[in-house]
Amino acid sequence: MTQSKFYNAIFAAGITFILACLMIGVKLNTEGTTLTVEGATAAQWGWIIGGITVVFFSQLFSNQIDSAFGKLPKPAVSQLVPQSLKSEAMKPWLLAGVIVIMLIWPFMASRGAVDLATLTLIYIMLGLGLNIVVGLAGLLDLGFVAFYAVGAYTYALLSLYFGLSFWICLPLSAALAALFGFLLGFPVLRLRGDYLAIVTLGFGEIIRILLNNWTAVTGGPNGISGIAKPTLFGLEFTRKAKTEGAETFHAFFDISYSSSYKVIFLYLIAVVLVIFLIYLINRLIRMPIGRAWEALREDEIACRSLGLNRTAIKLSAFTIGASTAGFAGCFFAARQGFISPESFIFIESAIILAIVVLGGMGSQVGVILAAIVMTILPELAREFAEYRMLLFGLLMVVMMRWRPEGLLPMKRPQLELNKQ
Amino acid sequence: MSEFSLYLLQQLINGLTIGSTYALIAIGYTMVYGIIGMINFAHGEIYMIGSYVTFIVIAGLLGMGMVSLPIILIIALVVAIFIASTYGWTVERVAYRPLRGSNRLIPLISAIGMSIFLQNFVVLAQGSRDVALPPQITGGWSFGDPSNFEVSVSYMQMMIFAATFVTMTVLTLFISRSRMGRACRACSEDLGMTNLLGIDTNKIIALTFIIGAALAAVAGLLLGLYYGVVNPFIGFIAGLKAFTAAVLGGIGSIPGAVLGGLLLGVTEAMTAAFFPAEYKDVVAFSLLVLILLVRPSGLLGKPEVEKV
Numbered sequence: 001m002t003q004s005k006f007y008n009a010i011f012a013a014g015i016t017f018i019l020a021c022l023m024i025g026v027k028l029n030t031e032g033t034t035l036t037v038e039g040a041t042a043a044q045w046g047w048i049i050g051g052i053t054v055v056f057f058s059q060l061f062s063n064q065i066d067s068a069f070g071k072l073p074k075p076a077v078s079q080l081v082p083q084s085l086k087s088e089a090m091k092p093w094l095l096a097g098v099i100v101i102m103l104i105w106p107f108m109a110s111r112g113a114v115d116l117a118t119l120t121l122i123y124i125m126l127g128l129g130l131n132i133v134v135g136l137a138g139l140l141d142l143g144f145v146a147f148y149a150v151g152a153y154t155y156a157l158l159s160l161y162f163g164l165s166f167w168i169c170l171p172l173s174a175a176l177a178a179l180f181g182f183l184l185g186f187p188v189l190r191l192r193g194d195y196l197a198i199v200t201l202g203f204g205e206i207i208r209i210l211l212n213n214w215t216a217v218t219g220g221p222n223g224i225s226g227i228a229k230p231t232l233f234g235l236e237f238t239r240k241a242k243t244e245g246a247e248t249f250h251a252f253f254d255i256s257y258s259s260s261y262k263v264i265f266l267y268l269i270a271v272v273l274v275i276f277l278i279y280l281i282n283r284l285i286r287m288p289i290g291r292a293w294e295a296l297r298e299d300e301i302a303c304r305s306l307g308l309n310r311t312a313i314k315l316s317a318f319t320i321g322a323s324t325a326g327f328a329g330c331f332f333a334a335r336q337g338f339i340s341p342e343s344f345i346f347i348e349s350a351i352i353l354a355i356v357v358l359g360g361m362g363s364q365v366g367v368i369l370a371a372i373v374m375t376i377l378p379e380l381a382r383e384f385a386e387y388r389m390l391l392f393g394l395l396m397v398v399m400m401r402w403r404p405e406g407l408l409p410m411k412r413p414q415l416e417l418n419k420q
Numbered sequence: 421m422s423e424f425s426l427y428l429l430q431q432l433i434n435g436l437t438i439g440s441t442y443a444l445i446a447i448g449y450t451m452v453y454g455i456i457g458m459i460n461f462a463h464g465e466i467y468m469i470g471s472y473v474t475f476i477v478i479a480g481l482l483g484m485g486m487v488s489l490p491i492i493l494i495i496a497l498v499v500a501i502f503i504a505s506t507y508g509w510t511v512e513r514v515a516y517r518p519l520r521g522s523n524r525l526i527p528l529i530s531a532i533g534m535s536i537f538l539q540n541f542v543v544l545a546q547g548s549r550d551v552a553l554p555p556q557i558t559g560g561w562s563f564g565d566p567s568n569f570e571v572s573v574s575y576m577q578m579m580i581f582a583a584t585f586v587t588m589t590v591l592t593l594f595i596s597r598s599r600m601g602r603a604c605r606a607c608s609e610d611l612g613m614t615n616l617l618g619i620d621t622n623k624i625i626a627l628t629f630i631i632g633a634a635l636a637a638v639a640g641l642l643l644g645l646y647y648g649v650v651n652p653f654i655g656f657i658a659g660l661k662a663f664t665a666a667v668l669g670g671i672g673s674i675p676g677a678v679l680g681g682l683l684l685g686v687t688e689a690m691t692a693a694f695f696p697a698e699y700k701d702v703v704a705f706s707l708l709v710l711i712l713l714v715r716p717s718g719l720l721g722k723p724e725v726e727k728v
Contacts (some may be wrong), residue, residue, distance in 0.1 A: 018506045023469065024498070026476050035479040035553050101642070140525060187713050194459055194671075195712055197528070198663055202705030205660065213698045236672045346656065350532050357529050389539040396533025399517050404526045 009059035016055045055374045056329050070279045102271050106264045114260070114267050118335060121270035121376040127355040129324025135410070137317035138291065139189070139295030140197040143204025144352055147177040147322040149211060149344035151329025156224040156339055157217065165286035166230035166334050170327065177326020183290055184281050185318035189311060204349055210277040211341040223340025229262065230269060266335050273331060278364060284320070289386060290387065293317050294362070345348050347389075354396050360406025423569045437577045437646070439685020440584040442508025444639035445662035446669070446677035448508075448632025454608040454672035455628050456520065461531035462511050464659020465538035466633045470504040471650045472546060475553050489556060492657045493641075495536065500637040508633025512626055513527040535656070542652040548607075551649045557645065580642045587638055588678065591601075591631070595674065600627060608672065663706045672719020679719055683707075 106114040151173040158164040359366030447643040452460045515534045559635040560574035595601040615621045669680025691703040
């Protein structure tokens with residue numbers, strides 16, 4: 001242990017003290033109209049001192065800790081799957097097995113678990129959509145939640161004012177979100193990456209502000225409640241049919257009413273939508289347009305000199321991504337039955353972006369995996385609900401340092417020249 | 421002058437007040453972007469922390485029975501700058517420096533994570549409710565016909581102008597005259613070359629973050645006193661506005677950030693004069709899109725030449 005190491009540790013501990021002493025050590029308190037301060041409790045000071053000690057010793061022994069971490073094998077998620085399952089011939093069977101399990105398990109699981117799975121599937125849809133924009137086309141979109149909101153409000157408003165059903169609104173929501181994506185993308189896609197990020201972020205805020213203030217139509221901050229649930233060929237999942245002449249699911253099949261049918265039905269719709277999206281996106285990636293997305297992400301100038309229309313390619317990625325979000329939004333509105341601008345704040349965009357990045361940009365399996373992790377982990381850590389967002393932010397920073405390429409980086413068949 | 425033009429003048433003054441604080445925050449964005457080409461997403465949170473520290477120090481000193489307002493403000497300013505700079509430095513050291521040189525998206529995600537972390541850190545430490553400080557600087561100076569429409573400039577607004585002006589002057593002198601300022605400029609021209617010439621670029625980058633955080637703390641103090649309210653969520657929208665201002669003026673250019681901030685503040689105030697106040701953000705972002713369409717590199721930015 002050298003002397004400089006010791007000074008370094010003292011310095012880091014001092015910095016930690018400066019960071020903590022006022023922000024944690026003193027608490028602002030409003031008493032009537034005057035503002036007073038009070039010192040932190042002994043327990044809080046205990047935390048501060050504990051934190052400083054941890055920082056001090058981790059700096060003092062940073063070499064040892066680093067080498068200890070270096071010895072830990074990096075988890076290679078792709079190697080968790082046995083080699084025998086990786087062969088191409090097994091793939092369809094594996095896929096079929098996964099789909100069958102996904103369709104069967106809700107009938108055995110609890111209602112809460114199925115509901116959580118539905119939420120996860122919504123995030124998978126959103127992740128897949130943003131994956132096209134960020135992962136494949138390399139366009140940084142920080143306002144993705146705007147298109148999600150457009151989809152959700154399209155269904156809510158159409159069903160509220162015109163009584164249109166979920167199944168009609170689903171394509172309409174996607175189309176309207178795509179239109180918004182097109183209208184926004186057309187002028188701004190000429191911009192360089194970071195400008196695009198900030199413009200899309202601003203767009204997300206604009207949509208939220210409009211929803212919040214256009215009270216006559218959107219209900220403002222109170223949102224819209226009582227949105228109709230999806231039906232199965234006109235069969236409703238309520239105890240008594242709501243619309244005139246409609247029949248309920250349990251009456252039609254002559255079984256007793258159970259509220260979990262509705263939850264399972266919503267889950268199954270989500271499964272079908274996700275499978276449809278994965279199929280669609282897989283096709284798109286293999287089409288010339290999908291290859292053009294990736295080529296443009298890798299080298300824009302080379303693409304242009306090869307005669308690719310840069311605007312059209314970017315716009316297609318942006319529009320298709322937006323329509324996916326509209327799709328997910330429509331389903332979200334149907335599942336919740338209630339939407340308000342509160343559901344479409346920036347933090348949602350950040351979560352979706354985190355899903356794409358944690359999963360490994362461009363990789364669909366990675367995105368699905370990350371969506372599952374990101375929705376199920378907070379549920380498991382219920383007792384830490386207060387610290388949820390704090391840990392979420394920390395996780396993003398730590399992940400970027402530890403595994404910036406994501407859990408399952410995208411792989412392309414490739415040949416490498418022998419480097420000699 | 422007619423009543424209407426006096427009203428516009430009043431809005432112009434209000435707009436310039438807010439705009440000059442946007443400019444202070446925007447400089448932090450623009451300097452970091454100019455040197456390492458990344459959006460420091462957590463910058464808005466540094467501003468928020470600066471505001472909190474100001475409130476804590478002022479409330480603490482008032483509670484201790486200190487009466488001299490100038491001394492209280494100076495102590496608050498010094499402490500806020502010190503703590504916010506420490507936060508800025510730490511964020512750079514912990515979340516950005518290890519990621520330098522990787523894909524452009526990686527530090528940005530890390531920055532978003534840091535922003536969420538800091539915001540929730542303050543929520544946990546100080547609670548999520550609004551904290552209000554009674555106005556410290558009252559009174560003002562007004563002209564015009566009191567029976568008709570009176571244009572008033574409060575002492576608080578004058579203080580904001582003066583503080584911003586002094587800060588900008590010091591910064592300009594520092595950047596243009598001092599050795600370190602020259603190193604900063606060299607870094608924004610060509611980071612690799614500067615490093616080859618024997619300048620510790622890591623130090624300069626850290627310095628940039630410290631300067632940016634200090635300016636954000638000044639803005640935090642001024643806006644905190646002006647509005648009299650802080651909560652842990654003010655950082656996001658202020659950061660967004662300031663970044664818009666930086667892009668508006670041409671990111672990477674310090675005079676551009678100032679121009680963009682003032683322009684944005686005035687535009688918002690003028691919008692609030694004619695439309696419901698909620699729509700001023702909509703107009704601000706629409707302005708950004710419009711300017712980027714006409715001049716993609718911002719008002720004072722250098723057009724970027726794409727090279728293979």
